[in-house]
Amino acid sequence: MHPYEIAQTLRSRAKDQNIRLNYGSLYSVVEGLAKRGLIAATETFREGRRPERTVYEITEAGKREMTDWLTDLIATPVKEYLQFEAGLALMGALAPDDALNALRLRLQQLELTLAQTEATRELTRKAGLPRLFELEGEYVDGLLSAEVAFVRELIAAIEHEELSGLDMWIKWTETGELPDFTWPADPGD
Secondary structure, eight states: OOHHHHHHHHHHTTGGGTSOOOGGGHHHHHHHHHHTTSEEEEEEEOOTTSOOEEEEEEOHHHHHHHHHHHHHHHHOOOOOOOHHHHHHHHGGGSOHHHHHHHHHHHHHHHHHHHHHHHHHHHHHHHTTOOGGGGHHHHHHHHHHHHHHHHHHHHHHHHHTTOSTTHHHHHHHHHHOOOOOOOOOOOTTO
8 A cells, every 4th residue: 555545544444543643644654664674665656646656565574573563562561651540640639529520520421432432333233344343442442331430439439438538638638738648668668
């Protein structure tokens, strides 16, 4: 394919829903892959008044690199720094009522997103798309479902005043007094 065709194919297959793609840098990426010998130009052509297009194919070295990279991507868990995780780590800086309102809003948005993704997956199943092409959607739905359950439980714990440390949190946000709390020693020290 030529780079423009690659971009169109990725868009038509909705890969931008699962992979952060920067279509503007696609030509630079293709150039870099060619310089590294991972792809090679097979032909150049021009259709009418359109710009000249160079078609590329993957090389044997490119196939090996892609296989190694994809195997590592699937096999090796890595720490991903999620924005929600960061928000939870710093949530104590908000007043509990403000945090609760934000969590309720998040829950509504998550439930809506989950309903939309489940409806989309149902349509693809009815259209006969093999499960192989739905795996990333199943994974995302699993993550969304787990997050919905977590947020619901956290909201309930705050609402029913069952969250450990809630009194300390309320006092801290009302008075600005930091709690007298010492973190456990790091076992690596």
